[in-house]
Structure formats: C-alpha cells, structure tokens
Amino acid sequence: xxxxxxxxxxxxxxxxxxxxxxxxxxxxxxxxxxxxxxxxxxxxxxxxxxxxxxxxxxxxxxxxxxxxxxxxxxxxxxxxxxxxxxxxxxxxxxxxxxxxxxxxxxxxxxxxxxxxxxxxxxxxxxxxxxxxxxxxxxxxxxxxxxxxxxxxxxxxxxxxxxxxxxxxxxxxxxxxxxxxxxxxxxxxxxxxxxxxxxxxxxxxxxxxxxxxxxxxxxxxxxxxxxxxxxxxxxxxxxxxxxxxxxxxxxxxxxxxxxxxxxxxxxxxxxxxxxxxxxxxxxxxxxxxxxxxxxxxxxxxxxxxxx
Amino acid sequence: xxxxxxxxxxxxxxxxxxxxxxxxxxxxxxxxxxxxxxxxxxxxxxxxxxxxxxxxxxxxxxxxxxxxxxxxxxxxxxxxxxxxxxxxxxxxxxxxxxxxxxxxxxxxxxxxxxxxxxxxxxxxxxxxxxxxxxxxxxxxxxxxxxxxxxxxxxxxxxxxxxxxxxxxxxxxxxxxxxxxxxxxxxxxxxxxxxxxxxxxxxxxxxxxxxxxxxxxxxxxxxxxxxxxxxxxxxxxxxxxxxxxxxxxxxxxxxxxxxxxxxxxxxxxxxxxxxxxxxxxx
Numbered sequence: 001x002x003x004x005x006x007x008x009x010x011x012x013x014x015x016x017x018x019x020x021x022x023x024x025x026x027x028x029x030x031x032x033x034x035x036x037x038x039x040x041x042x043x044x045x046x047x048x049x050x051x052x053x054x055x056x057x058x059x060x061x062x063x064x065x066x067x068x069x070x071x072x073x074x075x076x077x078x079x080x081x082x083x084x085x086x087x088x089x090x091x092x093x094x095x096x097x098x099x100x101x102x103x104x105x106x107x108x109x110x111x112x113x114x115x116x117x118x119x120x121x122x123x124x125x126x127x128x129x130x131x132x133x134x135x136x137x138x139x140x141x142x143x144x145x146x147x148x149x150x151x152x153x154x155x156x157x158x159x160x161x162x163x164x165x166x167x168x169x170x171x172x173x174x175x176x177x178x179x180x181x182x183x184x185x186x187x188x189x190x191x192x193x194x195x196x197x198x199x200x201x202x203x204x205x206x207x208x209x210x211x212x213x214x215x216x217x218x219x220x221x222x223x224x225x226x227x228x229x230x231x232x233x234x235x236x237x238x239x240x241x242x243x244x245x246x247x248x249x250x251x252x253x254x255x256x257x258x259x260x261x262x263x264x265x266x267x268x269x270x271x272x273x274x275x276x277x278x279x280x281x282x283x284x285x286x287x288x289x290x291x292x293x294x295x296x297x298x299x300x301x302x303x304x305x306x
Numbered sequence: 307x308x309x310x311x312x313x314x315x316x317x318x319x320x321x322x323x324x325x326x327x328x329x330x331x332x333x334x335x336x337x338x339x340x341x342x343x344x345x346x347x348x349x350x351x352x353x354x355x356x357x358x359x360x361x362x363x364x365x366x367x368x369x370x371x372x373x374x375x376x377x378x379x380x381x382x383x384x385x386x387x388x389x390x391x392x393x394x395x396x397x398x399x400x401x402x403x404x405x406x407x408x409x410x411x412x413x414x415x416x417x418x419x420x421x422x423x424x425x426x427x428x429x430x431x432x433x434x435x436x437x438x439x440x441x442x443x444x445x446x447x448x449x450x451x452x453x454x455x456x457x458x459x460x461x462x463x464x465x466x467x468x469x470x471x472x473x474x475x476x477x478x479x480x481x482x483x484x485x486x487x488x489x490x491x492x493x494x495x496x497x498x499x500x501x502x503x504x505x506x507x508x509x510x511x512x513x514x515x516x517x518x519x520x521x522x523x524x525x526x527x528x529x530x531x532x533x534x535x536x537x538x539x540x541x542x543x544x545x546x547x548x549x550x551x552x553x554x555x556x557x558x559x560x561x562x563x564x565x566x567x568x569x570x571x572x573x574x575x576x577x578x579x580x581x582x583x584x585x586x587x
Contacts, residue, residue, distance in 0.1 A: 011424055018425045026437050119398035129583035137573065143517050145524050146540060153551055244430035245524040251525045263525060268431075274440055278433050286428045 004297050012290045019282040020073070024066050029270045034058060069275065073283065077144075078276045082268065087276045090261060095280070097167060098257035101176055101246055106235065108181030109188050114231075116185075117192020118219055121200060132189060137187025145246050148179040148252035165254035177255040182243055184238065191234045195227040229299045236292030240285040321574040327567025333381035346381035346534060349373060359550045367552045369542070375552060378534055379560050385446065385535035386564060389519040390512040393453035398508055400454065401461025402500070405550040406492045408462060409469025419466060423459045431456045431518060446529050449479075449522060452517050464507055468500050501581035509575055513568035520561050536561050 034052040051058045057068065072078045078087035120132040149164075155175060156164035163172055199205065200223055208218045247259030254260070258277050265273040334339050339347060350372035358367035358375070365375040422567040435452050440449055472478060473496075522528030522535030531538045536557040543554035 014373065014421065015424045015428045018421070019429050022425070022429070024438055055316070083349060111532055123355055128436055135568055138562075139511065141517075141569050143520050143524075143540075143558060143561050143565075144522055146554075146561065149540065149544065149547065149554055150558065153554065157548055157551075223561060232342050240427065240430045244432040247432050247436075248521045249524055263527070266527065269440065271440075278429075278437055281430075281433055282428050289427065 004296055007288055008293050008297075012286050018282060019068060019286070021066065022057075023275055023278045023282075024062075024306035027275055028062065031245050039210065050279065055175065062250050069279075073279060079272045080216075080271045081265075083271045087272050090273060091258075091276055092279060093263040094256060094258045094277075097255060098243070098246055098250070098259065101173065101255060101257060102239075102242055104173055104177040105184060105191075105246070108177055110201070110235065112181070113134040113185045113192050114224070115190035118196055119161060120189065120193040120225070121196035122219065124197065132193075136186045136189045139182060139205035142183060142186070144179060144183045145248050145252050147182065148176065151175045151179060153250070167254070167256050172253075175250050176255055179252075180242070180249050183245060184242065187238070188235070192227070192231065195230045195234075196223060199227050229296065230244055233292055233296050236288055243281055243285065255264045262267045310315060316578070318574055318577075320570045324567045324570030325565055330366060331383060331564050331567065332387060335379050335387055338377065339384050340379045342377060343381060345374060345377060346377040347373065355546070355550045355553075357550075358556075364558050366564055367555050368552075369539075370546055370550070374569050375556055378537070378539065379556050382534040382539055382557065383560060383564065385523075385529055385533060386519060386561070387514045389446070389450055389453070389529070390516040390568075393450045393457065393515050394508050394511045396454035397457040397511070398452070398504060400458040402465050402504065403499070404458070405462040405465025406469060406496060409466035410473055410488070410492055412495070416466070419459065419462050423463055426459050429456075432521070433520050435518075436527055439522075444522070444527050444530065446533065449519055449528050453518065457511060457515075460511070461504065461507065464503055465500055468503060469496055470494055472499055502575075506572060506576045506579060509572035510566055513565045513572060516561065516565055517569070 030078055033050045050059075057065055061069075069079075070074060076088055078091065081087050081090060116132055120129045123129045152164050152175065154293045155162045162175055170217050197220075205223055209215075213222075225268065243258075246257065248258035249255070251263060258281060262274060262277045264270070265277065315337075350368070353361075353364070353368050353372040356364055356368040356371055356372075358365065360367070364374045364376070364553055366374075366379070369375055369378065405416065408419040417498065431453070434456055438452055439448070439465060478495060481495055486495075519528055520535070520537035520540070522533070523535050524541050527534045528537055531541065539557040540554055543550070543557070546553050
C-alpha cells in the first residue's frame with residue numbers, strides 16, 4: 001500500500017511540474033510579454049519596456065521565474081496582475097464561486113442520476129430504460145453553453161422567473177447549476193446504470209431478495225452501497241471535465257469565477273493571472289484524481305497490485 | 307474481436323436515425339458551401355431581424371444584418387464538420403502510430419505516452435485552449451491543432467492497451483517466430499485488429515470535438531468570428547436574445563442534431579463492433 005501511494009504521489013508531482021512548466025513556457029513562447037502588454041499604449045520607449053520587465057520580473061532567467069512561481073503556488077503569494085492587483089486576492093474571490101457552482105452541479109447530478117440509473121438498470125431493455133437512454137444520449141449531445149442560453153431565454157426572458165445572469169442570492173445559482181448538472185447527469189446516468197447492472201448480478205443480491213427484503217431496500221441499501229466505490233471513482237475522475245464545463249458556463253451567466261477570470265485575463269493579456277488560474281485549476285484536478293486513486297486503492301486491493 | 311464482428315451486427319433504429327442525420331446534414335452543408343455560399347453571407351439591412359415562419363424567402367428569419375438564418379446555419383456547418391473530422395483524422399494518425407510502438411516495444415516510447423496521458427488528464431482541453439489562444443491567437447487552424455495535440459493520446463492509449471493483449475496471442479507470436487519483421491507485424495497483423503475500436507472512438511470524438519469547437523468559438527477563443535460558424539452565430543445572437551430569439555435557437559439545434567447523429571452512430575458502432583465497450587473507457 002505504501003509503495004502504491006508513493007508511486008501515485010510521484011506521478012502526481014511529475015504531472016504538476018509538467019503542467020506548470022507547459023503553462024509557464026507557453027505564456028513566454030511568443031517572445032516578450034512586455035511588448036505585448038505595451039501594445040496599444042501609444043508610443044512606448046525602451047525605458048517603459050525595461051520598467052515593465054523589471055516590475056514583472058521578466059528580466060530574470062526563466063528557471064528563476066518558474067521556481068518563483070512554483071514557490072508562490074505553495075506559499076499563496078502569486079504576484080501582482082498587470083493592472084496592479086495581487087493575483088492571490090483575485091483568485092481568493094473567484095475560486096469559491098467556481099467551487100460552489102461545481103459542488104451544486106455535482107450534487108444536483110448525483111441526486112438525479114442515481115434514481116434514474118437504478119430505474120434504467122432494473123428495467124433493462126424495457127421502456128423506462130429506453131426513455132432514459134434516449135434522454136441521456138440527447139443530453140450528451142447538448143452544447144452546455146447553448147442549454148444555458150435556452151434556460152435564460154425560457155426562465156429569465158420569457159417567464160421572467162429568474163435573473164438572467166450575475167452572481168448574488170440563491171436564485172442566481174439555479175440556472176448555471178441546473179445547466180451543468182443536467183449535462184453531467186447525461187453521463188452519470190449511464191455510469192450508474194452500468195455499475196448497477198453489474199452489482200445486481202451478484203449472489204448477495206439474490207440472497208437479499210430471497211430473504212424477502214423489499215425491492216427498495218435491496219436496491220438502495222444493499223446494491224447502491226456496493227456500487228458506491230465505483231461511482232465515487234467515476235465522479236472523481238469527472239472533476240476535470242466538470243471544471244472545463246464550468247469555465248464555459250460561467251461566461252454564459254456572467255458568473256464571477258475562475259473561468260471569467262481566465263477569459264478576462266486572455267482579453268487583457270494579463271499573463272500572471274492566466275498562469276495562476278490554469279495552474280491552480282490543474283493542481284486541483286491532479287489532487288482530486290490522486291485522492292480518488294488512493295481511496296480506490298484502499299477500498300479495492302486488486303487495484304494496488306496493478 | 308473477430309467473432310464480435312459477425313455475431314451482432316444489425317441495423318437498429320439508432321443506426322437509421324444517426325445515419326439520416328449525419329448524411330443529411332453533411333450533404334446539405336456541402337451543397338450549400340459549393341453553390342449557395344452567396345446567399346448565406348448576403349447582407350440586406352432592409353430585412354433586419356425578420357422573425358421566422360413569416361416570410362417564405364427567409365423561413366427561419368434573418369439576423370441583425372439581414373442575412374438569411376437558414377442558409378447561414380447550413381453554411382456554418384462547414385466549420386464544425388471540418389474541425390470535427392480534420393482534428394480526429396490527425397489524432398488517429400499520430401495516436402495509432404504511437405500506440406502501436408508503445409504497446410509493442412514498450413520502453414521509452416511507452417513511458418512517454420503514459421506520462422503524456424497523465425498530463426493530458428490533468429489539463430482539460432478548455433484550459434489548454436485558453437492558454438494557447440492567449441498566445442498564438444484563435445483561428446480555424448489553431449483550433450484543429452489544439453484538438454489534435456490534446457486528443458492523440460486517447461487513441462494512443464486505446465491502441466496501446468489492445469496491442470498489449472494482442473502481442474501475446476498465437477498469431478503474433480508465430481509471426482514473430484517465423485521472422486516477420488516488426489513493421490509488418492505492426493501494420494499488417496496488429497493494425498487490422500484495431501480498426502473497430504478506433505472507428506468507435508473516432509466517431510464519438512468527432513461529436514465531442516464539434517461541441518468543443520463551438521464552445522471555444524462561443525467564448526471567443528476558437529474560430530474567428532468573421533467566419534460563419536455555429537458557435538460564432540450563437541455568440542452574436544446573445545446580444546439579441548431579448549428581441550430575436552431565433553438567432554440563438556437555430557444554430558444550437560444544428561449543433562444538437564449533428565452531434566446527436568454522430569453519437570447515435572458511435573453507440574451503434576460500439577454495440578456492433580466492440581460489445582465489451584472497451585473503446586469508450
């Protein structure tokens with residue numbers, strides 16, 4: 001077990017280095033960010049450029065900058081954005097918004113997809129299964145940002161029930177979370193159905209049924225408990241895709257999270273912010289994947305042997 | 307895999323619906339691009355924001371510049387189809403070659419592929435795209451390149467996994483024993499056995515890439531907004547959501563139907579070529 005954890009941790013550390021290095025290199029790839037930054041500022045003297053480079057620390061060797069950035073990730077000091085704000089302050093404001101949206105979407109999706117997936121599994125091949133399958137396929141084919149736009153059209157513009165965008169009370173999170181939650185549900189229903197089908201074939205389910213336990217107890221207590229490991233793994237591995245989707249959804253609903261921060265940074269060529277946002281999101285994904293892996297290794301000894 | 311081929315290949319309703327959608331949309335897009343590109347881009351400010359179903363010359367209405375929405379939606383499909391198919395073609399070529407080498411020879415290539423896979427898992431495509439677009443700018447070509455860079459490893463992993471088990475089978479062992487050269491084993495003996503799963507993953511990835519491209523273009527980091535594309539039309543339509551819903555509705559339906567058609571075909575292919583569902587893992 002120790003060896004297994006050590007191996008996975010080593011892998012994770014490698015990935016973190018690789019991802020941050022790719023981002024840091026990419027951002028410096030096209031030459032001098034100082035020139036890019038000065039573009040559109042009218043006449044720029046060599047002194048101005050030198051001052052910008054000095055301020056950004058761009059005049060130091062790349063590796064020094066890179067390790068400085070890594071150190072910042074650990075200590076929480078992420079430098080200053082081009083427009084003068086501490087990056088950590090911007091991230092502190094945006095990250096909770098993104099995580100809140102992610103959590104609510106995930107909970108929504110789990111609550112909806114577990115009963116639907118179980119229904120589909122128990123009715124395998126019959127009409128409830130077919131209907132759920134068709135809806136799941138349509139959900140998989142939906143552009144998430146368009147689903148969000150259609151929600152705005154229906155519930156904000158036509159019915160005037162909910163605010164179209166922005167971030168404030170509980171009513172503002174409904175549409176973005178439902179959008180992301182429904183998109184996730186399309187995938188999750190299939191996963192729950194698959195995991196359930198496998199579990200329902202086991203002998204202990206037959207025993208539970210033979211004992212005369214009610215079907216709900218068999219399904220939700222005995223079968224679901226046993227699928228839980230598989231499902232938690234699946235949901236954990238979705239974290240990357242979930243964050244990727246939320247980044248887009250934030251744009252639709254003007255949700256002030258990491259996605260909005262990243263797109264604004266792209267528009268303003270605000271590289272310190274962009275670098276921090278990408279690095280932090282990737283770091284979180286690596287961490288979640290690592291935890292899921294280790295948890296799975298604990299729960300299922302067969303994985304460790306692999 | 308050979309036995310799966312013969313046993314369960316039947317034409318189901320999902321095949322027919324998927325095929326009609328994909329073939330129909332592709333033909334409409336090609337015909338429009340070849341012969342009617344003019345009417346998809348013609349500006350007519352006298353007929354701005356005409357509602358749908360009111361004028362037979364413009365059945366789906368017109369956009370803020372008086373361009374016909376129906377023609378424009380069909381014409382814009384060009385971008386989605388080009389991005390979807392070109393990116394997957396590129397990813398398949400690179401992925402299959404690396405997957406074959408990595409699964410058959412193991413060693414340094416294998417290590418490279420697997421570590422790249424780890425990195426790719428941790429860096430979602432959208433984030434990668436944002437980073438690179440900030441630097442090299444968004445364009446049709448860059449979007450395709452980014453999709454290839456981020457997806458070839460999926461094919462490499464799929465092929466690698468299949469090769470790892472196939473290389474222990476008798477027909478490969480005996481080919482090696484009688485001295486068949488490695489390239490011949492890879493491309494003549496192993497490759498034909500991988501066609502099924504690779505086609506399944508390709509179909510599903512074309513669908514997925516069409517979604518990704520439209521998302522990127524929608525948020526302004528994909529294809530240039532001056533070129534008609536579904537994501538671009540939806541981005542333009544946002545400003546007019548209050549007054550002209552149709553500008554935002556029809557391009558979305560087009561994406562949905564195209565992707566749904568591909569997903570239906572992909573599902574059908576998986577069920578008939580790869581009953582174990584390995585290709586989607």
